[in-house]
Amino acid sequence: MIAPPRSAVPLLLSLLALATSAHGADPLYYFCGTNGNFTANGTYGDNLNALLTSVITATAADYGFYNLSAGSGSADAINAIALCRGDVGAADCRSCLNDSAPAIAGRCPVQKEAIIWYDNCMLRYSNRSIFRAMEDLPAFGLANPNNVTNNVDQFNQVLRNLTDGLRDRAANGNSTRKFAVGNATAPNFQTLFGLVQCTPDLSQQQCDNCLVNAIGKIPWCCDQKQGGRYVTPSCNIRFEVYRFFDPSAYESPPSPPESTVSPPPPPTNNPSPKGKDTNSGRIALIITIPAVGLSLLVAGILCICLRSRRLKKNFETVPVDEISNAESLQFDLNIIREATNDFSDSNKLGQGGFGVVYKGTLANGQVIAVKRLSVDLGQGDQEFKNEVLLVARLQHRNLVRLLGFCLEGRERLLIYEFVPNSSLDHFIYDPVRRSRLDWERRQKIIGGIARGLLYLHEDSQLRIIHRDLKASNILLDAEMNPKISDFGTARLFAVDQTQDATSRVVGTYGYMAPEYAMHGLFSVKSDVFSFGVLLLEIISGQKSSHFCNGNTTEDLLSYAWRSWREGTPSDLIDPNLADGSRTEMLRCIHVGLLCVQEIEADRPTMGAVVLMLSSYSTTLPLPSRPAFISSIPESNTASRVMVTHSNQSENKEIRESVNEASITELYPR
Known part of the structure; x- marks a missing residue:
């Protein structure tokens, strides 16, 4: 390390700060640490100046990543990390880092720790060790202002699959780059593009954990948005319905630097005393290589053929023996076509993640609901088999009744009883219809959902985890x-069995338990979490991700927890419920908070929930902090972001970009 004379430090820092205005775009966000300040004339200032100067004067960055330090071993040691986005060229990387060094000096002139983000790079420094340390705070989110208007569940599933695939690729990158981009076909004839990146000093597990956490924050920064990003010191993710990265990023990442191990010495020209053996070895090698190659080629062709046959079989037929128990429920396709007027748009009731639902009338006058699974969705066959096998064996007044199915050619149809009042989301999210749900009706709905879920978990012949409990999956009959x-x-x-795991997380953001959303672990307690979110939605009459409180908007769990801690849980109650029992409503809020606790073991079972809701002699334990606590301040001009770092928070204004508007920051969990 080369440090400038101490007398020159104030001048150099001033020049760095002054240079900020002469450079490019404003940063996306910056944060000045709260763990102490330094004096400009001290040793720490010298070391910081040396670091920032080295960032500016360095001639090249190894794959866009820097790990710098100054004053190592002393009390005034300082460490820095600089990272350029993986698709950014060397010139743009250098330009961004040249901007970031004076900008961070100007915005955080005396802080011992700071971080700044631009679109193309990130620079941070600290008086503690930050290399090979995974850190998820401070963090910020940006959301595209345009909403996903149709097929939201399907869009979210495509997004989840895309980000999970990119996460795996990035986490398995090498020590010089952990970065991945990709795209996937989204609903409404759109292409969804994604980018994920970790600082390459992280291990595979650290990078994976960081990205899992970032992906889990999507519902609270970018719910139902066409694009967004979530950014932390150690990793970041972004998705859009347009390509926002350089197409060269699709290429394979660079190889790690060549090994410094010396190559083996060249062979001498001295004849070998075992020349005959050597020649025999060469002949054997010449014969073996083509033979092995031919064997691999044949094996590869056989694998492709078998895979093609298997995929074709999976697409064309669902094994009849797997649904033999439901054979008596099979409908003829022509009967269903006639009942739905050949799947007329006028009979369309709605659309979910795996197909369209139509209203139909059979020849005997019976009204039915027909779920037509999309043939172009890779999970269609599996979804079909799941519903036939499970629902045909379930009988409970709070579960929708399966009347039958149809399986002909590429058509996979599920025929259900028709439920005239549509789904719960059409009521609680609608300000007019919501007024029709008085407390007595809402209490009946809450109790019915709880009993239906208890039947799935404990009282039926099977033990079933629903995994996608939400308002739109709760149908309401005539009563x-x-x-x-x-x-x-x-x-x-x-x-x-108490728990299972999956690498393919399905469900709906906002209702997923943290252990499921982040690690793919699910159990009855995952459904309990979803029920708790749904219960709080029913009480408040608002979506979990967009709770409106006057002129501000935040997520429901954050508002519910804050109200509980401040002793004002009644603020959560829908104003339309003026005539109901406040005691019963507050007890339901209490139960809801118990269900959404972050630690899985702390959540009650559905049997306990039913007892809590029906017996007021049962004493309820105090709830602990819910999962996914966040805050989404709102403004009409410049968005504001709350950063939580080392148990302290600070408000700052930042400007919005053209394509991105609302900004959100999540409290640490």
Whole structure:
């Protein structure tokens, strides 16, 4: 390290700060640490100046990543990390870092720790060790202002699959770059593009954990948005319905630097005393290589053929023996076509993640609901088999009843009882219809959902985890009795099984338990979490991701927890519920908070929930902090972001970009 004379430090720092105005775009965000300040004339200032100067004067960055330090071993040691976006060229990387060094000096002139983000790079420094350390705070989110207007569940599933695939690729990158981009076909004839990146000093597991956490924040920064990003010191993710990265990023990442191990010495020209053996070895090698190559080629062709046959079989037929128990429920396709007027748009009731639902009338006058699975969705066959096998064996007044199915050619149809009042989301999210749900009806709906879920978990012949409990999957009959529907993502458990894991997380953002959203672990307690979110939505009459409180908007769990801690839980109650029992409503809020606790073991079972809701002599334990606590301040001009770092928070204004508007920051969990 080369440090400038101490007398020159104030001048150099001033010049760095002054240079900020002469450079490019404003940063996306910056944060000045709260763990102490330094004096400009001290040793720490010398070391900081040396670091920032080295960032500016360095001639090249190894794959866009810097790990710098100054004053190592002393009390005034300082460490820095600089990272350029993986698709940014060397010139743009250098330009961004040249901007970031004076900008961070100007915005955080005396802080011992700071971080600044631009679109193309990130620079941070600290008086503690930050190399090979995964850190998720401070963080910020940006959302595209345009909403996903149709097929939201399907869009979210495509997004989830895309980001999970990119996460795996980035985490398995090498020590010089952990970066991945890709795209996937989204609904509404759109292409969804994604980018994920970790600082390459992280291990595979650290990078994976960081990206899992960032992906789990999407619902609270970018729910139902066409694009967004979530950015932390150690990793970041972004998605858009347009390509925002350089197409060269699709190429394979660079190889790690060549090994410094010396190559083996060249062979001498001295004849070998075993020349005959050597020649025999060469002949054997010449014969073996083509033979091995031919064997691999044949094996590869056989694998491709077998895979093609298997995929074709999976697409064309669902094994009849797997649904033999439901054979008596099979409908003829022509009967269903006639009942739905050949799947007329006028009979369309709605659309979910795996197909369209139509209203139909059979020849005997019976009204039915027909779920037509999309043939172009890779999970269609599995969803079909799940629903037929599971729902046909379930009988409960709070579960939708399966009347039959149709399986002809490429058509996969599920025929259900028709439920006239549509789904719960059409009521609680609508300010006019919501007024029709008085407390007595809402209490009946809450109790019915709880009993239906208890039946799935404990009282039926099977033990079933629903995995996608939400307002749109609760149907309401003529008497407003709730019926749990859509078992396409449900999983069957053994009687003594308590937990399972999956690499393919399905469900809906905002209702997923943290252990499921982040690690793919699910159990009955995952459904309990979803029920708790749904219960709080029913009480408040608002979506979990967009709770409106006067002129501000934040997520429901954050507002519910803050109200509880401040002793004002009644603020959560829908104003339309003026005539109901406040005691009963507050007890339901209490139960809801118990269900959404972050630690899985702390959540009650559905049996305990039903008891809590029906017996007021049962004493309720105090809830602990919910998962996914966040805050989404709102402004009409410049967005504001709350950064939480080392248990302290600070408000700052930042400007919005053209394509991105609302900004959100999540509290640490």
